[in-house]
Amino acid sequence: MPASHETRQEIWLCASCKKQISEHLTSGLPYETCGVLQGRADMDGLWIDNFIPIRNAAPDPLHHFSLHPEDWTKACLRGDSLIGLFHSHPHSPPLPSSEDLRQLPLFAGMLGVYLIGSPDGDDGEIELNGYRIRQGSDGGYTLQPAVIRHG
Ligand SMILES: [Zn+2]
Numbered sequence: 001m002p003a004s005h006e007t008r009q010e011i012w013l014c015a016s017c018k019k020q021i022s023e024h025l026t027s028g029l030p031y032e033t034c035g036v037l038q039g040r041a042d043m044d045g046l047w048i049d050n051f052i053p054i055r056n057a058a059p060d061p062l063h064h065f066s067l068h069p070e071d072w073t074k075a076c077l078r079g080d081s082l083i084g085l086f087h088s089h090p091h092s093p094p095l096p097s098s099e100d101l102r103q104l105p106l107f108a109g110m111l112g113v114y115l116i117g118s119p120d121g122d123d124g125e126i127e128l129n130g131y132r133i134r135q136g137s138d139g140g141y142t143l144q145p146a147v148i149r150h151g
Contacts, residue, residue, distance in 0.1 A: 009144065010045035011113055011130040012151040020051045022126045025088045025117050031061040036075045037084035037113065046113050046132070047151070048084060056087075063091075064099065084113035094118040094129040096143050108133045108141035115148075 017037070024033050038050035052075045055068035065087045076082065085107050089097075094116035104114075112133055120127040131143035 009132060009146045011115075011132075011146050011148045012045055012047045013128075013130075013148055014049050015150055017048055017051045018128070018150060020053075021086060021115070021117060021128065022124060024051070024053045025090075025119065025126050026124050028056070028088065028090075029119065030090050032056055032058070032063070032065040032088050032090060034065040034067055034085070034087040036067075036072075036082055037086060037115065038078070038081045039083040039113075040081060041083065041112055045149075046083065046146075048113070050081075051086070052078070082110065084111050084115060086115040086117065088126075089116055089118045092118065094127055096131065101143070104133070104141050104143070108135070113146070114143055 021035070024035060033053070034056050035051055035053040037048045038052065039046065039048040054071040054075060056065045057068040058064035058066040096116065114131040114133055115128060117126045117128045128148060130146045130148040132146045134142050134144050136142060
């Protein structure tokens with residue numbers, strides 16, 4: 001049997017996207033930053049080839065993010081290739097928080113991938129975790145850890 005299940009967990013991120021995400025995260029410190037990802041899904045995995053920064057409209061951007069409605073609408077109008085959501089955790093590891101999971105149903109139906117980034121040292125590097133958004137038989141959504149590869 002081919003390792004197809006394993007393969008489909010992979011997220012391919014273009015080098016310029018990684019760089020843009022790092023810069024967006026770093027320039028937004030100490031606040032949380034967010035953005036959306038464009039790309040496509042196929043049998044080999046999920047391919048991210050564009051990052052669109054979105055302003056964080058949360059009243060408390062130190063600890064929350066909320067996609068600015070104007071930016072979000074513009075991103076949606078850029079086509080049907082929206083595939084994922086990114087946001088940062090400036091003060092904690094890039095793991096889904098209970099708030100993230102609570103908000104997940106707002107986006108999960110239209111997206112397949114969820115990225116969370118955190119600063120990694122003081123040199124502008126980031127730690128980036130990737131998750132596949134899955135819908136369970138009960139209709140609820142979960143985040144499954146995925147491998148991020150750089151293409
Ligand atoms: Zn979060």
